[in-house]
Amino acid sequence: MNKAELxxxxxxxxGLSKADSKKALDAFINTTTDALKKGDRLSLIGFGSFSISERAARTGRNPQTGKEIQIAAKKVVKFKAGSELATTVN
Structure with a gap:
């Protein structure tokens, strides 16, 4: 499912119009993004939670050449499914 289908x-x-649904989805995405940028955790009971995790710098390997490369530290977004979502999917 892509954004238009969602x-x-x-x-x-x-029962909302498509325009109102698009505004609601865009507001959710923007609010979630802003909260994660600030380092906050977003929890939706039953659905899941979004959080930020730090990934440490490490040495990797270029698969084409085999040469070692340095991979910089970065922040990544994590999603952990809630119990209701996990139960429904399984």
Whole structure:
């Protein structure tokens, strides 16, 4: 499912127009992004939680040449599914 299909599904499920559903989805994405940028954790009970994790710098290997390369430290977004979502999917 892509973003347009998600917006259409949200509109049909909620009874909102597609334009309102797009605004709601964009607001959710922007708010989530801003919270994660600040280092906050976002928890949606039953669905899951988004958080930031630090990945340490490490030495990797270029698969084409075999030469060692340095991979810089970075922050990554983690998602942990909630119990209701995990149960529904399984």
């Amino acid at each position: 917006i259409e599904a949200m509109a049909s499920e909620s």
